[in-house]
Amino acid sequence: MTAMSDYPTPNTDRLAAERDTWVAQGVVGKPFFVERAEGARIWDVDGREFLDFVGGIGTANHGHSNPEVVAAVKEQLDSYLHQCFSLHSYEPYIEVCRLMCECHPGDFAKKGFLANSGAEAVENAVKIARYYTKRTGVICLDNAFHGRTLMTMTMTAKKSYKNGLGPFAPEFYRSTGPYPFRGISSDDAIDGLHRLFANQISPENVAAIIYEPVQGEGGFIPMPDDFPLRLQEIAAEHGILTIADEVQAGMGRTGMPSASEHYDTSPDLMTWAKSMGGGLPISGVSGRAEVMDSVYKGGIGGTYGGNPLSCAAATVAIKQVLDPSFQDSAKALGARMRSRLDGMAESVDAIGEVRGLGPMLGIEIVDADGRPDPTTTAAVIANAWDKGLIVMGAGVDSNVIRVLVPLVATEADIEEGMMILETSFQEATSG
Numbered sequence: 001m002t003a004m005s006d007y008p009t010p011n012t013d014r015l016a017a018e019r020d021t022w023v024a025q026g027v028v029g030k031p032f033f034v035e036r037a038e039g040a041r042i043w044d045v046d047g048r049e050f051l052d053f054v055g056g057i058g059t060a061n062h063g064h065s066n067p068e069v070v071a072a073v074k075e076q077l078d079s080y081l082h083q084c085f086s087l088h089s090y091e092p093y094i095e096v097c098r099l100m101c102e103c104h105p106g107d108f109a110k111k112g113f114l115a116n117s118g119a120e121a122v123e124n125a126v127k128i129a130r131y132y133t134k135r136t137g138v139i140c141l142d143n144a145f146h147g148r149t150l151m152t153m154t155m156t157a158k159k160s161y162k163n164g165l166g167p168f169a170p171e172f173y174r175s176t177g178p179y180p181f182r183g184i185s186s187d188d189a190i191d192g193l194h195r196l197f198a199n200q201i202s203p204e205n206v207a208a209i210i211y212e213p214v215q216g217e218g219g220f221i222p223m224p225d226d227f228p229l230r231l232q233e234i235a236a237e238h239g240i241l242t243i244a245d246e247v248q249a250g251m252g253r254t255g256m257p258s259a260s261e262h263y264d265t266s267p268d269l270m271t272w273a274k275s276m277g278g279g280l281p282i283s284g285v286s287g288r289a290e291v292m293d294s295v296y297k298g299g300i301g302g303t304y305g306g307n308p309l310s311c312a313a314a315t316v317a318i319k320q321v322l323d324p325s326f327q328d329s330a331k332a333l334g335a336r337m338r339s340r341l342d343g344m345a346e347s348v349d350a351i352g353e354v355r356g357l358g359p360m361l362g363i364e365i366v367d368a369d370g371r372p373d374p375t376t377t378a379a380v381i382a383n384a385w386d387k388g389l390i391v392m393g394a395g396v397d398s399n400v401i402r403v404l405v406p407l408v409a410t411e412a413d414i415e416e417g418m419m420i421l422e423t424s425f426q427e428a429t430s431g
């Protein structure tokens, strides 16, 4: 098999130089330039074919260039483009809110609101929670990632997204996040929350507790089975709202419309983005109708939120996610990958843990003493890329490989990817 680095790459080289000249270097990225993408495959500008196990960091659950999404966008293109929902309403916006509310578990009336990015959805969920409760405090967890805007960067727990970029937004408090592999249990996290209430902020000043049911960027850490429900009960006791950030874990990623469903929780507010748009930029907040409706007219909104093209794409994407056959095949794909990765962990000492929920899977890599090993992680990722498999890291210590394979990947795609991953581990850890 020819290594990707052995191919001549004149187009990549040219674009890499252009990128260096014109694009701010703070925007991270490899010198890799896409020509075409379909299903779980990407072809670059030099004709190299890659198998994609990252799916635009969770935006391609439906597969790249999903034909139904593409057809819906083309149809919308011929009718009208941007309108600004606050000025000229249009049906696709309403339909996306309805579908998003269908994805929100809980037996209560719900309403929705659309924005552009995950961070914008999270910012708005916090605004809504503060306005409804007339409180200002917001609790977030260790290992959290909620975005890069000022408020969401404040909530994000990884230093490399924050160093020198403050000062941060006030009234955010960080509580213990469960991380069973590192000995932090659900009980420890609940104790941490009580300590926070005792020492730093009284619960009656807290508007919301925000958490990712499966932490993404922080290391693909699924919350322990009982934790979200315990959080929900404690929050309800104190009139605090729960916000489940489903930006990465939602929209089919765990095999269900929301990861919250695995935990039998019904959060007051939920934030959505990434695969919600089937490849187009859109995000949203869904929540209890009385909470969502509490904000006065004009208190939430924006010029581009719920753009018609994105709504056309999201309508198809969410309907697919709500289809039980989509969920069944996503779950089957997750089970197949999980058993292959568990098998790999038995023969590769560097794999400390394989974890996840459905097809949202992470591999934590450790050294001989069980400490985070970002060097080996980076080597495995580099080896995989050179063999044509796109994988990506995660984790506060950058020692987790995340698997966000498009859920339309075939058995052959999965088998090929697993073989490459296994060889990449062997090469990175031998000698």
Ligand SMILES: Cc1ncc(COP(=O)(O)O)c(C=O)c1O
Pocket: 057, 117, 118, 119, 120, 122, 145, 146, 147, 148, 212, 216, 217, 245, 246, 247, 248, 249, 273, 274
């Ligand atoms: C859980 C979670 N919340 C929020 C965000 C921010 O989304 P965006 O990059 O669209 O602003 C992300 C992005 O990875 C995420 O994973």
